[in-house]
Amino acid sequence: MKKPNLLYVFPDQFRLMSLGIWQDPDYQDLLPGVGDPVITPHLDGFITQSTLLNNAVSNCPVCSPHRGSLMTGQFPSRSGVPLNCNSDRINSELPQDAYCFTDALSQAGYHVGYIGKWHLDLPTANDPTRPGHYIDPRQPAWDSYTQPERRHGIDYWYGYGTFDEHKNPHYYDSEGNRHDPKTWSAEHETDQAIAYLKNEHGQRDESKPFALFVSMNPPHSPYDSLDDCREEDWLRYKDKSVDDLLLRANADKTMDKANAASYYFANVTGTDSEFGRLVETLKAMGEWDNTVIVFTSDHGETLCSHGINDAKNCIYNEAFSVPFIIKAAHQKQTQQNPVFLSSADIMPTVLGVMGLEALVPNNIHGRNLAEAIQSSDIGALPNHALYIRNIDGPRDASNKVSDYFPVSRGIKTERYTLAFEVERDGELSNVLFFDNLLDPYQRNNLTFNPDNHIERTLVTALAKELVRTDDPWAEEKWLSNLLPYELFLGNHND
Numbered sequence: 001m002k003k004p005n006l007l008y009v010f011p012d013q014f015r016l017m018s019l020g021i022w023q024d025p026d027y028q029d030l031l032p033g034v035g036d037p038v039i040t041p042h043l044d045g046f047i048t049q050s051t052l053l054n055n056a057v058s059n060c061p062v063c064s065p066h067r068g069s070l071m072t073g074q075f076p077s078r079s080g081v082p083l084n085c086n087s088d089r090i091n092s093e094l095p096q097d098a099y100c101f102t103d104a105l106s107q108a109g110y111h112v113g114y115i116g117k118w119h120l121d122l123p124t125a126n127d128p129t130r131p132g133h134y135i136d137p138r139q140p141a142w143d144s145y146t147q148p149e150r151r152h153g154i155d156y157w158y159g160y161g162t163f164d165e166h167k168n169p170h171y172y173d174s175e176g177n178r179h180d181p182k183t184w185s186a187e188h189e190t191d192q193a194i195a196y197l198k199n200e201h202g203q204r205d206e207s208k209p210f211a212l213f214v215s216m217n218p219p220h221s222p223y224d225s226l227d228d229c230r231e232e233d234w235l236r237y238k239d240k241s242v243d244d245l246l247l248r249a250n251a252d253k254t255m256d257k258a259n260a261a262s263y264y265f266a267n268v269t270g271t272d273s274e275f276g277r278l279v280e281t282l283k284a285m286g287e288w289d290n291t292v293i294v295f296t297s298d299h300g301e302t303l304c305s306h307g308i309n310d311a312k313n314c315i316y317n318e319a320f321s322v323p324f325i326i327k328a329a330h331q332k333q334t335q336q337n338p339v340f341l342s343s344a345d346i347m348p349t350v351l352g353v354m355g356l357e358a359l360v361p362n363n364i365h366g367r368n369l370a371e372a373i374q375s376s377d378i379g380a381l382p383n384h385a386l387y388i389r390n391i392d393g394p395r396d397a398s399n400k401v402s403d404y405f406p407v408s409r410g411i412k413t414e415r416y417t418l419a420f421e422v423e424r425d426g427e428l429s430n431v432l433f434f435d436n437l438l439d440p441y442q443r444n445n446l447t448f449n450p451d452n453h454i455e456r457t458l459v460t461a462l463a464k465e466l467v468r469t470d471d472p473w474a475e476e477k478w479l480s481n482l483l484p485y486e487l488f489l490g491n492h493n494d
Contacts, residue, residue, distance in 0.1 A: 003209040004329035004354050005291040006105070007278060010070075011186070011216040011271045012063055012117060013311060015300035016054075016321040017248065018219075018268045020044045030054040030336060032317055032440035034247050039236055039269045042276030043295065047325055048334045050293070051373060056324030056341040057412065060388035061299035061312045063119050063162070063220075064092065069343035071100040071120065071152065073364035075388070075469040079344075082390045082404040085119055085161075088140035089392070089401040093122035096150055101347040102211070104359040106153030111208040113156035113196050116189045116215035121146050121161055128176035136161070145172055156203050158192050159215070166218050166228050166267070184230050186216040186267075190274040194281045216274070219267035219301065221311060223260050233273070234266035248318070250441035252307035264303060292354050293327045296346070306442070315387045315410050315419045315432060316442055328353050328374070337373045338414065339381040344469075345369055365469045384413045386465040389421075406472045411462040417442060418458045426478040450482055464488045 015036075021027045021044045022035025031054065058066045060076050068074070068081025071094060076082040083092040094100070102112050123144035127133045136143035144161030151157055157174045169185035171192075172178055181188045193214050196203045204210055222228050237245065242253050245261040252258070275295060282288045299312045300319040312319045324341055341349065344366035351360050352370025360368055372380045387410035393403035410419025415437050421430040433455075434442040449455055459482055466474040467488040474485050 002290060003109070005209045005287055006110070006211040006294075006350070006354060007282065007291055008211070008213045008294045008350070009216070009275055009278065010213075010294075010296050010298065011218060012220040012298045013301045014219055014268065014271065014297035014323060015303070015318055016056075016323050017300075017318065018265070019047070019323055021047050021052075027052075027336075032436055033249065036265065036268075037240070037245060037247060038265050040272040042272045042279065043323075043325070046275070046279065046293070046295065046327070050325050050327035050331065051335040051337055053324040053326070053337050053339055053341050053373065055338050055385070055414065056296065056322050057320050057343075057385045057387075058297070058299040058322050059343050059386050060390065061314070061319045063117075063298045065388070065390070066298045066343045067118075067120050068094055069366070070346050071102070072098050073101070073344050073347040073361065073366035075342075075344050075365045075386070075471070076390060076404075077470045077472060078365065081120060083392065083401070085122060085144070086140040086142045087123040087134070087136075088399075090122060090396075091393075091401060091403050094120040094150075094152075098152070099361055100152040101351070102151075102213070103153040104347075104351060104356065105211040106155070108356050108359055109208055110211040111156070111204040112154045113158075113193075113204065113210065113212040114151070114154045114215070115158045115192050115196070115213070116160075116185075117162055117217050118144070118146055118159045118215070119162040121150060123161060128172065129178060136163075145176070147176075148174075155205075156196060158189075162217075164217065164220065164222060166222075169217075184218075184270065186218050186271050186274045187230070189214055189216055190277050193278060197278075197281055197285060197287075214278070216271055218271055219264050223263035223267055225263065229263050229266040230270050233270040234262060236269060237262040237265050246304055248305055248441060250306055250443050251304040253304065255304045255307065255309070257309065258304050261303060264301065289330050291327075292329055292350065294325070294346075294350060296324045297322045313389055315389075315408075315412065315417055317417075317436075317440075320387065320412065326350070326353065326373075335374075337381070339369055339373050340383060340385040340412070341369060341373075342366070342382075342385050345382075349373070384411050384461050384465070386410075386462070386469060386471075387412060387419055388471075409462065409466060409471065409473050411458055411465065412436075413458070413461070416454065416458055418448070418455075418462070420479060420482070422478060426476060428479055428482075459483050460487065 020040040068079035121144040123141040348360040348368035352368040389408035393405040463483040
């Protein structure tokens with residue numbers, strides 16, 4: 001039997017709420033609160049032919065930690081990527097010897113392509129055109145060049161580390177040549193992806209199935225002006241007021257950021273249209289039926305919700321929840337599934353959907369949910385997800401961040417969200433506790449009573465996940481007066 005291809009598309013900072021499908025009465029009940037007034041016809045149509053996982057989350061909702069989990073199937077405690085990668089954080093980069101998603105695909109005989117943002121390397125002075133220099137002049141440097149030995153089985157490379165000028169992107173090809181196309185990045189990346197799929201320049205070995213990752217930066221910030229999006233997309237929102245655009249009841253419309261909503265949604269619509277071009281290309285090539293297709297995101301975007309400026313790195317639904325839509329090869333019918341898919345579950349689950357479960361390592365945190373999400377047995381599905389927030393820890397003698405501090409941990413179920421935050425000494429400093437059913441916008445922080453049955457159930461689930469994922473909270477037994485680690489220590493498989 002012919003192996004299925006893979007197309008994995010993941011823009012950054014695309015929140016779950018920003019799908020037009022939520023305006024359809026058949027889907028409205030799957031989202032807490034109302035969806036954004038966005039125009040995403042291509043994704044909406046894709047959902048009607050695919051499986052929508054409405055409880056997918058980005059466990060550590062910032063870019064690099066999610067990508068570390070995506071690639072390794074490990075949570076940040078073991079992925080090597082606990083923080084967003086930059087040249088000051090010497091403790092955070094994808095290990096060169098890690099066995100990654102792309103390594104598994106290469107081992108299975110796939111021609112693997114990667115286009116767009118990578119953001120998994122510690123930037124070093126390895127500019128291929130100026131040896132001994134960083135490609136990024138900032139201090140600390142964020143952007144990076146990924147050398148061939150760090151590409152983990154990827155055959156075709158057209159990428160960069162991280163760079164946030166959407167209309168002034170740059171890329172390094174497989175040989176290290178730099179390209180500056182002066183085009184909106186998602187459009188240019190789609191052009192390159194289509195050329196790869198069609199093999200217009202002999203980019204891939206057509207005797208092999210392909211596995212192509214397309215990592216678009218928009219709708220990641222900035223989204224402040226026409227410098228950040230295409231005018232044709234922005235014109236669809238420009239005449240709408242802040243009240244027309246920010247429909248979620250927890251959005252603070254007095255924030256300066258509120259005026260940027262039209263540009264964020266323009267990038268959402270632009271990303272949707274580029275995804276549509278990829279779908280049409282596969283159909284024209286006759287590869288649609290035999291291609292597993294995934295659309296998801298690194299993390300969400302608060303977009304003025306809760307009055308916070310940080311777009312991510314919190315347990316609120318707007319940042320923590322992400323779209324996850326997967327079409328199996330030869331799938332004909334739409335499905336919805338309430339499984340709580342975590343970042344580390346993606347690698348084993350997608351490999352499972354592709355029939356490559358034998359290549360999933362045994363020692364990873366991620367779970368292969370391929371069989372579960374195609375089954376009607378709801379009892380077999382994970383019904384909660386771990387939340388992680390890390391910040392910079394101690395610095396070494398060179399003032400480089402040498403470790404991370406695990407400032408917050410939490411758990412989300414269909415009904416409840418609970419998160420604890422600690423001081424540097426591990427003492428409790430804050431609790432967030434929401435009833436997601438009665439309070440879908442998470443505006444009413446409930447009183448946490450550890451003696452109540454609901455709270456005991458939640459902290460037990462949290463302790464179990466912390467032990468299972470080798471989290472430093474479990475190793476240090478932080479908040480052990482609340483979290484019953486002793487029930488699970490020594491039995492990681494439970």
